[in-house]
Amino acid sequence: xxxxxxxxxxxxxxxxxxxxxxxxxxxxxxxxxxxxxxxxxxxxxxxxxxxxxxxxxxxxxxxxxxxxxxxxxxxxxxxxxxxxxxxxxxxxxxxxxxxxxxxxxxxxxxxxxxxxxxxxxxxxxxxxxxxxxxxxxxxxxxxxxxxxxxxxxxxxxxxxxxxxxxxxxxxxxxxxxxxxxxxxxxxxxxxxxxxxxxxxxxxxxxxxxxxxxxxxxxxxxxxxxxxxxxxxxxxxxxxxxxxxxxxxxxxxxxxxxxxxxxxxxxxxxxxxxxxxxxxxxxxxxxxxxxxxxxxxxxxxxxxxxxxxxxxxxxxxxxxxxxxxxxxxxxxxxxxxxxxxxxxxxxxxxxxxxxxxxxxxxxxxxxxxxxxxxxxxxxxxxxxxxxxxxxxxxxxxxxxxxxxxxxxxx
Numbered sequence: 001x002x003x004x005x006x007x008x009x010x011x012x013x014x015x016x017x018x019x020x021x022x023x024x025x026x027x028x029x030x031x032x033x034x035x036x037x038x039x040x041x042x043x044x045x046x047x048x049x050x051x052x053x054x055x056x057x058x059x060x061x062x063x064x065x066x067x068x069x070x071x072x073x074x075x076x077x078x079x080x081x082x083x084x085x086x087x088x089x090x091x092x093x094x095x096x097x098x099x100x101x102x103x104x105x106x107x108x109x110x111x112x113x114x115x116x117x118x119x120x121x122x123x124x125x126x127x128x129x130x131x132x133x134x135x136x137x138x139x140x141x142x143x144x145x146x147x148x149x150x151x152x153x154x155x156x157x158x159x160x161x162x163x164x165x166x167x168x169x170x171x172x173x174x175x176x177x178x179x180x181x182x183x184x185x186x187x188x189x190x191x192x193x194x195x196x197x198x199x200x201x202x203x204x205x206x207x208x209x210x211x212x213x214x215x216x217x218x219x220x221x222x223x224x225x226x227x228x229x230x231x232x233x234x235x236x237x238x239x240x241x242x243x244x245x246x247x248x249x250x251x252x253x254x255x256x257x258x259x260x261x262x263x264x265x266x267x268x269x270x271x272x273x274x275x276x277x278x279x280x281x282x283x284x285x286x287x288x289x290x291x292x293x294x295x296x297x298x299x300x301x302x303x304x305x306x307x308x309x310x311x312x313x314x315x316x317x318x319x320x321x322x323x324x325x326x327x328x329x330x331x332x333x334x335x336x337x338x339x340x341x342x343x344x345x346x347x348x349x350x351x352x353x354x355x356x357x358x359x360x361x362x363x364x365x366x367x368x369x370x371x372x373x374x375x376x377x378x379x380x381x382x383x384x385x386x387x388x389x390x391x392x393x394x395x396x397x398x399x400x401x402x403x404x405x406x407x408x409x
Contacts, residue, residue, distance in 0.1 A: 003195075007397050010103035011054065011129075012094070012115035014086075015042035019109045021309055022131040022191040025214045026107075028052040029390040034194075038103065040094055040115075058401055059093050060082055062086045064242045067270075077160060079328075084164050089111035091171075093222050094118060099207040105397050116181070117171045126398045128185035129278050132192060132308040135183045136202040139332075144179065187396060190390050192312055193380045196336050209392055212383030213312045214291060224265075224294040230283075234360060235295045235319075238305040238348075242326035243269025245348055246276040252303065254353035255362075257281035265295050285341035293317070301360045306334040315342070316380060318373040322356065324348040341372040369396035 013019050013029055020041065031053035037055040037211050044065070046056040063086050064071035072079055090116040098118070106126040107155065110114030119126035135144075151157035164178035187207060194200050194210040226233055226327070236252050238245065251270055256264045257280065259301070264284045274286045296302060296317040304310040306323040311333045313319045321343040323334035336345035344359040363369050385393075 007104040007394075008101070008392070009107060010038045010040065010057075010098065010115075010118075011107045011110035012040040013109040014111050015044050015061060015065060016063075016111075016306055018309055019111060019131055020045050022214060023107075023109065023129050024048065024052055025386045026129065026191075026389045026393070027054050028388050030393065033390060033394070037099070037257070038101075040097070051259060057094070057097050059097070062089060065095070077154075077156055078124075079119060079167070081160055083113065084113055084160065084167070087117075088167055089375055091117055095121070105393070107205075107280060107393060110182075110185075113182070117173070119201065120172060125398065126186065127393055127396050128188040130188055130190045130192075133197050133332065134188060134190055134208050136197075136199040136236050137204060138199070138202060139183075140179075144183070160195060168351075189392055191389070192308055195315065195376050195379060196308070196311055196333060197342060198332065198336065198405055210383055211389040211392070212380045212385050213316045214386040214389055215313065215316060224291055224298065226298045227263050230263035230332060232263070232300045232364065233295070233298050233300045234262060234264045234301045234303065235267070235290070235291055235292070236264065236303040237267040237290065237310065238269065238324065238326060239307050239310065240269060240289075242305065243267075244271040245254060245326075246272045248324070248348045248351065250277055251281055251351060251356060252355045255356040257284055259283070259357070265290055265299075267292075296376065301364050303356070303360070306330040306337060308333060312380075315373070315376050318370070318377050320358045320360075320366075320373065320403045321367050322363070324351065324367070338398050340376060342369055342376065358383075369380075 007144050009030055012022060027037050027039060037054035038057050039049045040059060041049050041059040043058050046058050049056045063082050095118060102122045103124060105124055106115050106119040107129055108126065110128055110130050116126050131188060146366050152161065161178055168174065168178065168181060168248050190208050190210045191238045197203060213374060234256060249266060249272060252266060256262055262283060264285050266284055267290050268286060268288060270288055276408040277286065280286055293313055296313055296319050299319050302314045302319045303315060303322045305323060305326045307330055321337055323337050323343050323345045325331040325334045326348065334345045338345050344363060346355055
């Protein structure tokens with residue numbers, strides 16, 4: 001891009017690590033290329049956004065935070081209704097924040113419904129950045145319709161869809177079905193490896209482009225060094241939200257405590273105290289948080305909740321995984337990893353120390369697992385990552401402005 005082609009790009013997301021983290025390096029790259037990026041985000045992530053060189057556009061959100069995962073409830077409607085409620089109250093705030101400084105292009109997380117409304121209002125292209133799987137041809141019939149049938153027949157479900165449809169109509173999108181609005185963007189960059197996408201052969205790649213892992217070096221998160229004498233390193237991490245599982249961590253201590261040659265990094269999160277683990281042998285390093293990617297670059301095995309971020313980090317670092325999914329898309333990710341031949345799946349509520357130890361030792365001693373990880377890594381390298389994502393975003397900038405170098409009127 002030349003100096004005259006620099007643009008104003010607006011990014012929109014929610015305050016959740018699995019939605020912000022995948023976009024961070026893409027935004028950093030766009031800023032490095034000379035674009036002005038405004039990033040709409042709640043205050044809790046403003047500093048992380050500012051560190052990329054983007055300008056945080058802070059808005060108050062009503063969504064549950066990672067400190068209160070139980071607030072998402074237990075039913076399907078509990079998981080989707082908060083996004084619509086938040087979008088309706090956020091839209092006028094974001095419209096006012098960008099008034100007189102509208103962007104040339106909108107990029108947005110899949111959960112940011114106001115972004116697509118605003119792009120339509122401003123008459124600019126919108127590109128979805130998907131941090132997890134996308135719909136394939138046949139997805140509605142095979143997955144969505146059976147999943148949502150009961151909801152759509154319920155009083156609460158009908159009220160939700162009526163409110164969603166009314167909101168779209170009020171904003172000039174009366175022709176859009178709420179489900180299609182959420183799940184069928186006009187243009188999408190998929191920030192996971194194609195290997196993690198179910199039915200990848202049926203994904204419309206004229207809409208969805210897989211760019212793979214956009215991880216960056218993450219030096220700002222700190223480094224981690226393999227201790228002297230550690231022949232093997234195991235990382236145990238269940239992410240940042242669903243980590244209140246002291247019994248599972250105790251099984252990990254039993255499984256690997258004192259295991260010859262092994263050093264274990266056990267991340268227990270913010271909800272569990274080390275004292276709840278009992279006696280911890282010296283080969284187990286207990287932390288509330290670790291720079292995960294830095295540890296994985298040294299690790300020989302990874303016990304993970306199989307979130308989209310952790311799954312692709314394990315693949316990118318060629319680390320065999322034991323998947324213990326906790327919620328939402330993690331169950332599907334776990335099954336994909338098992339299908340790829342690089343993981344075993346266990347239930348964190350029933351897995352014993354024996355189960356965990358056998359899974360880790362069998363994975364790390366299997367040459368076929370190592371071969372598959374090498375093969376998958378080569379495929380991921382070819383997807384392009386952050387530079388390709390930035391190239392594709394630039395390609396969506398309005399052509400007249402791109403070629404003339406003129407400000408948008």
